[in-house]
Amino acid sequence: MNSSRNDPCWCGSGKKWKKCHYPQMPTTSLAEKYFKQYGIVLKTPEQIEGIRRACRITAEILDELCKHARAGVTTQELDDLSQKLHKERGVIPAPLHYGHPPYPKTICTSLNEVICHGIPDSRPLQNGDIMNIDVSCIWKGYYGDTSRMVLVGEVSEEKRRVVETSKECLRLAIEICKPGAFIWQIGEAIETYAAKQGCSVVNQFVGHGLGLAFHEAPEIPHHYNDVNIEMVPGMTFTIEPMINAGVREAVIDPIDGWTARTRDGRPSAQWEHTLLITESRCEILTLLDK
Numbered sequence: 001m002n003s004s005r006n007d008p009c010w011c012g013s014g015k016k017w018k019k020c021h022y023p024q025m026p027t028t029s030l031a032e033k034y035f036k037q038y039g040i041v042l043k044t045p046e047q048i049e050g051i052r053r054a055c056r057i058t059a060e061i062l063d064e065l066c067k068h069a070r071a072g073v074t075t076q077e078l079d080d081l082s083q084k085l086h087k088e089r090g091v092i093p094a095p096l097h098y099g100h101p102p103y104p105k106t107i108c109t110s111l112n113e114v115i116c117h118g119i120p121d122s123r124p125l126q127n128g129d130i131m132n133i134d135v136s137c138i139w140k141g142y143y144g145d146t147s148r149m150v151l152v153g154e155v156s157e158e159k160r161r162v163v164e165t166s167k168e169c170l171r172l173a174i175e176i177c178k179p180g181a182f183i184w185q186i187g188e189a190i191e192t193y194a195a196k197q198g199c200s201v202v203n204q205f206v207g208h209g210l211g212l213a214f215h216e217a218p219e220i221p222h223h224y225n226d227v228n229i230e231m232v233p234g235m236t237f238t239i240e241p242m243i244n245a246g247v248r249e250a251v252i253d254p255i256d257g258w259t260a261r262t263r264d265g266r267p268s269a270q271w272e273h274t275l276l277i278t279e280s281r282c283e284i285l286t287l288l289d290k
């Protein structure tokens with residue numbers, strides 16, 4: 001005699017079989033759940049090794065570029081050097097030909113009121129400039145992404161404030177990252193601190209998963225948000241707060257389709273790291289001296 005799912009359970013609990021000892025589907029693995037539910041790829045140990053290597057090379061290239069950024073040097077010269085540094089290390093600059101319209105250079109150089117995606121050109125750096133250099137590279141199909149600010153000579157109090165605030169925002173956000181924390185906590189930490197410093201947080205650009213592609217799920221907002229995704233081991237993503245001295249709004253250059261400037265022309269600053277969530281905490285993959 002076949003028993004039906006609605007019969008009383010054989011164990012005598014009095015509950016229906018389907019509500020009691022009915023055989024369950026094997027529980028799906030965390031990796032499967034994260035991919036199905038969020039499109040997030042949790043990385044295998046082998047992939048993590050590749051991403052770690054890509055991130056290290058990315059950080060080395062950024063470090064070298066920052067050493068060459070001083071008054072009189074053009075951002076195009078930095079891009080030329082970047083081309084050479086990528087070639088020497090056998091890595092591909094991820095920005096080159098990326099997106100629509102295809103990005104024309106190998107790095108982003110975002111000066112003063114430029115929030116992000118500044119395109120290297122013939123303008124020489126001047127005393128008083130602040131500049132973000134953003135390097136992203138591909139090593140054997142694995143990605144790394146990191147950026148930093150460079151201060152040229154004597155910079156204004158306002159510029160120093162956005163540079164320091166965005167750096168501290170990144171540090172505070174990283175401090176939160178570990179298994180069991182939620183993605184929304186990153187934005188909370190950043191916007192709370194930025195507001196206290198009298199700065200605004202850009203919300204038109206976000207951090208992102210990366211590793212097997214340049215921009216993967218999830219999006220990592222830097223402003224207050226409700227992204228209720230729990231951090232779990234094997235997640236790799238960037239945090240890259242863009243902090244403005246004035247209003248948060250960005251305006252994209254209608255001619256080049258990339259350069260994002262503050263609407264009010266006041267300065268903006270950004271720092272970026274790629275992170276890995278480990279079993280106990282997080283590892284900053286784009287930190288050179290660990």
Ligand code: MF3
Binds near residue numbers: 094096117134
């Ligand atoms: N590196 C940037 C980021 O942090 C992306 C630059 S896209 C480019 O996500 F095409 F402008 F390079």
Ligand code: CO
Binds near residue numbers: 208238240272
């Ligand atoms: Co990034």
Ligand code: CO
Binds near residue numbers: 240272
């Ligand atoms: Co970047």
